[in-house]
Amino acid sequence: MSQLLEVTSLTAGYDDGPAILDGAHLTIEPGKVHCIIGPNGAGKSTLLKAICGMLKIRQGDVKFKGESLKGLRPDQILRKGICFVPQERALFPKMTVRENLRMGGYSLADKSGLERAIDEIEERFPILRERRDQHAGTMSGGQQQTLAMARTLIIRPEIVMLDEPSLGLAPKIVHEMFGIMKMMASEGITILLVEQNALMGLKNSDWGVVLDLGKTLFEGPAPEVLADPRIQELYLGGKKAA
Amino acid sequence: MEQIVQTLILGIALGGVFALMGSGLSLVFGVMRIVNLAHPSLIIAGAYVTYWGFKLWGIDPLVMLPIAAIILAAIGVILYKLVFEKEAKSAKYSEMTVLLTFATAMIVEGALGGMFTNTQRVTSPDYATDAIFFGNVFIPTGQLYAGLASLVIIGALALFLKHSRFGNAIRATTQNRDAAELLGVNVNFVGIMSFAIGIGLAGAAGSLVSFVFSFFPAKHWEWIAVLMSLVVLGGMGSILGTVLASFMLSIVAAFVGAYFGSTWSSMTFFLALFLILLVRPQGLFGEKPELA
Numbered sequence: 001m002s003q004l005l006e007v008t009s010l011t012a013g014y015d016d017g018p019a020i021l022d023g024a025h026l027t028i029e030p031g032k033v034h035c036i037i038g039p040n041g042a043g044k045s046t047l048l049k050a051i052c053g054m055l056k057i058r059q060g061d062v063k064f065k066g067e068s069l070k071g072l073r074p075d076q077i078l079r080k081g082i083c084f085v086p087q088e089r090a091l092f093p094k095m096t097v098r099e100n101l102r103m104g105g106y107s108l109a110d111k112s113g114l115e116r117a118i119d120e121i122e123e124r125f126p127i128l129r130e131r132r133d134q135h136a137g138t139m140s141g142g143q144q145q146t147l148a149m150a151r152t153l154i155i156r157p158e159i160v161m162l163d164e165p166s167l168g169l170a171p172k173i174v175h176e177m178f179g180i181m182k183m184m185a186s187e188g189i190t191i192l193l194v195e196q197n198a199l200m201g202l203k204n205s206d207w208g209v210v211l212d213l214g215k216t217l218f219e220g221p222a223p224e225v226l227a228d229p230r231i232q233e234l235y236l237g238g239k240k241a242a
Numbered sequence: 243m244e245q246i247v248q249t250l251i252l253g254i255a256l257g258g259v260f261a262l263m264g265s266g267l268s269l270v271f272g273v274m275r276i277v278n279l280a281h282p283s284l285i286i287a288g289a290y291v292t293y294w295g296f297k298l299w300g301i302d303p304l305v306m307l308p309i310a311a312i313i314l315a316a317i318g319v320i321l322y323k324l325v326f327e328k329e330a331k332s333a334k335y336s337e338m339t340v341l342l343t344f345a346t347a348m349i350v351e352g353a354l355g356g357m358f359t360n361t362q363r364v365t366s367p368d369y370a371t372d373a374i375f376f377g378n379v380f381i382p383t384g385q386l387y388a389g390l391a392s393l394v395i396i397g398a399l400a401l402f403l404k405h406s407r408f409g410n411a412i413r414a415t416t417q418n419r420d421a422a423e424l425l426g427v428n429v430n431f432v433g434i435m436s437f438a439i440g441i442g443l444a445g446a447a448g449s450l451v452s453f454v455f456s457f458f459p460a461k462h463w464e465w466i467a468v469l470m471s472l473v474v475l476g477g478m479g480s481i482l483g484t485v486l487a488s489f490m491l492s493i494v495a496a497f498v499g500a501y502f503g504s505t506w507s508s509m510t511f512f513l514a515l516f517l518i519l520l521v522r523p524q525g526l527f528g529e530k531p532e533l534a
Binding site: 015052054073074075078079083084086088090091092093094095099102103104106107111151155 | 333407410411413414417418420421422423424425426427428429
């Protein structure tokens with residue numbers, strides 16, 4: 001199967017600090033939901049930040065459709081079709097919901113198409129229409145996450161990377177977020193999900209990747225990873241009980 | 243009663259000019275996290291541009307205003323490239339900019355003094371010494387024009403920031419730099435342009451200052467505390483806050499000046515700065531204090 005995104009022996013970290021990622025690898029196939037799991041500090045978020053250009057790649061490479069993304073800025077990588085929704089959701093708290101959506105289409109060349117695309121998003125996510133003139137910072141966590149995820153659709157990205165979309169949300173809302181994610185996947189968008197709750201993440205994914213200490217331990221179809229005794233022991237033991 | 247109205251009018255007129263002087267400073271801090279202590283010295287540079295345009299060729303200060311703005315904006319770009327760009331990734335960037343801009347202020351002051359001497363100057367178009375009377379209450383025409391010009395420029399700035407694509411990118415970068423970059427904004431370019439606009443606003447303010455106040459190269463030291471108090475009261479980086487703070491403090495200063503003498507009038511700003519930092523360091527519209 002062809003690879004959309006390929007990460008090879010990637011080393012990266014924050015500023016001059018130690019390497020958080022230390023030889024991680026990853027292959028992303030088009031149209032699937034990939035879930036990266038691993039304990040705290042494994043380098044899950046760091047991996048997404050390195051792919052989208054927020055962190056410098058020290059060693060190794062990230063290739064998108066065979067082309068290296070090394071040295072590109074986040075705004076340039078976005079224009080290739082890779083969207084990143086970080087944990088903090090990347091919203092502009094003192095801009096309205098509509099303005100936030102408009103910023104989502106900042107990279108589009110077709111300005112007239114932008115308003116139409118925003119209307120479409122509002123159609124699909126009625127809550128965003130309802131709140132269109134409200135400051136994004138005054139919405140609930142679930143609404144903010146909905147806005148952050150829906151906003152990626154405006155530029156019709158190829159890959160959307162989600163860093164813990166469930167963080168701080170009630171179970172019912174988390175369920176909704178995974179619903180949005182699956183809907184995105186059903187439209188052909190490739191998903192790269194980082195999830196602290198490994199069980200829930202894997203249940204909603206096609207492919208699982210296990211990261212520890214900055215390295216890829218192993219990967220495979222999500223049900224297999226879920227059933228793997230190493231996982232049960234290492235990461236899911238405590239979680240399952242909780 | 244007449245004195246109260248009179249004082250209020252003078253306070254409002256002055257507030258308009260301060261609002262323009264402070265808004266450039268606020269914009270530059272909001273987007274770039276640069277605490278630009280050189281801002282008032284660049285306002286004075288703008289005042290000199292206007293002064294010489296009027297003195298040598300008789301060009302009205304209000305006509306010189308866009309010219310001064312463009313010249314200062316260009317100086318802003320050069321300044322940014324020379325002084326700030328290399329430091330932009332430093333962890334102590336904001337603190338560093340205090341030192342860098344302090345040095346810049348001294349260099350600008352020295353250069354202006356070297357070129358134009360330390361003589362007090364004032365641009366003197368006819369309206370600068372005129373006044374409009376309503377019974378016993380008067381408005382100095384110069385201050386009226388300066389206040390109106392300020393409001394027009396700030397209004398244009400607000401419309402630009404709120405409704406243009408690039409203006410939205412500037413606001414977005416101010417609120418969440420990483421997020422703006424993730425959505426495709428070239429934040430470095432936005433930074434340079436915001437700095438240019440901010441310094442351009444200093445140039446425009448300089449044109450107005452040149453006929454409202456007399457000025458000389460070292461005058462900027464007087465203003466830095468005044469402008470800082472406006473920006474801090476408004477909330478660092480909030481332009482709306484700066485504008486409101488300008489009117490509030492100018493009006494208070496006008497009343498203090500009228501009832502306690504003009505020495506105390508300028509004290510108002512220092513005292514306000516002190517009180518704000520004690521009571522509400524984030525100002526009217528600011529986020530949590532980063533510098534207090």
